[in-house]
Amino acid sequence: MKETITIMKVSKSFGKKMVLDEIDLTIKEGHIYGFIGPSGAGKTTLVKMMVGMDKPDSGTIYVLNEKVPNLKLLQEIGYMAQSDALYTELTGKENLTFFASLYKLSKTEIKERIAYAANIVNLTEDLSKKVAAYSGGMKRRLSLAIALIQNPKILILDEPTVGIDPELRFSIWNELYRLKQEEGKTIIVTTHVMDEAERCDYIAMVRDGSIIARGTPQELKNIYHASNFDEVFLNAGRERS
Ligand SMILES: Nc1ncnc2c1ncn2[C@@H]1O[C@H](COP(=O)(O)OP(=O)(O)OP(=O)(O)O)[C@@H](O)[C@H]1O
Numbered sequence: 001m002k003e004t005i006t007i008m009k010v011s012k013s014f015g016k017k018m019v020l021d022e023i024d025l026t027i028k029e030g031h032i033y034g035f036i037g038p039s040g041a042g043k044t045t046l047v048k049m050m051v052g053m054d055k056p057d058s059g060t061i062y063v064l065n066e067k068v069p070n071l072k073l074l075q076e077i078g079y080m081a082q083s084d085a086l087y088t089e090l091t092g093k094e095n096l097t098f099f100a101s102l103y104k105l106s107k108t109e110i111k112e113r114i115a116y117a118a119n120i121v122n123l124t125e126d127l128s129k130k131v132a133a134y135s136g137g138m139k140r141r142l143s144l145a146i147a148l149i150q151n152p153k154i155l156i157l158d159e160p161t162v163g164i165d166p167e168l169r170f171s172i173w174n175e176l177y178r179l180k181q182e183e184g185k186t187i188i189v190t191t192h193v194m195d196e197a198e199r200c201d202y203i204a205m206v207r208d209g210s211i212i213a214r215g216t217p218q219e220l221k222n223i224y225h226a227s228n229f230d231e232v233f234l235n236a237g238r239e240r241s
Helices: 043-051 071-076 092-101 107-120 136-148 166-183 217-223 229-240
Strands: 003-014 017-028 032-036 058-063 077-080 154-158 186-191 202-207 210-215
Touching: 003 043, 003 186, 017 043, 017 186, 017 202, 017 210, 032 043, 032 166, 043 058, 043 077, 043 154, 043 186, 071 077, 077 136, 092 107, 092 136, 107 136, 107 166, 136 154, 166 186, 202 217, 202 229, 210 217, 217 229
Parallel strands: 032 186, 032 202, 077 154, 154 186
Antiparallel strands: 003 017, 003 058, 202 210
16 A cells, blocks of 8 residues: 655654654555544644645655645645634635635536535535534534545545534544545544544554554554543553653
8 A cells, every 4th residue: 555645753843842753654545544632732733734834843744755845735635624714704605616716627527526525514505605604513514525625635634523413423434434445535634532533544642742652443442451542542641641
């Protein structure tokens, strides 16, 4: 299996605070890779660097064999940030059309992709409403639809299901599996939700800017003598303190 993302000795500080400390990591094509860890551990900073939105102080990141940042990669990465970056005075459909127009898509493809993405996040009926009238969960769903819009090879989703009800969360995860299995997409998620961590193929546990453990969910359960992921998380925390 090919490597989609390679991170080599990446460090980052904000002021005197070291937020990432010599991170080394490879993410394989067609995997769902999860980053879990407490608030402030450095997960968002790390995924932003993969997207090219933040720059390491030292170290290198390659995505699809291109050194980041690289404009060519924008077409290939769908990014859902933790805070929604939406045009609230526009409708959901206008937002999707705007973001779709940034990519190399024909008019027909734009139409098809908007219908597909809206359906996945269950927003089809609400597309003509202004985003200002959306609930928090609807805004998250629209942000996820935007991340899917250009049919990217890589999805980088920063806490994608926060504020989304369990039923829709379940169907979104089913779609992530389908995208992985049928379309070979590489999917990176950060999460605080432990049952989501268990759904990933591979997990990195981030704490204080370092990856303290990595492996399949089962491997991590073995390492931390845990029967579920809440225990993995708690036991990993105890070992560090
Ligand atoms: N632009 C910035 N300027 C200064 N400090 C920052 C900046 N961005 C992040 N930080 C700090 O870096 C640390 C890591 O933040 P980051 O958002 O990467 O954590 P996280 O693991 O994603 O947390 P959460 O789960 O709460 O989103 C935090 O201490 C945060 O305050």
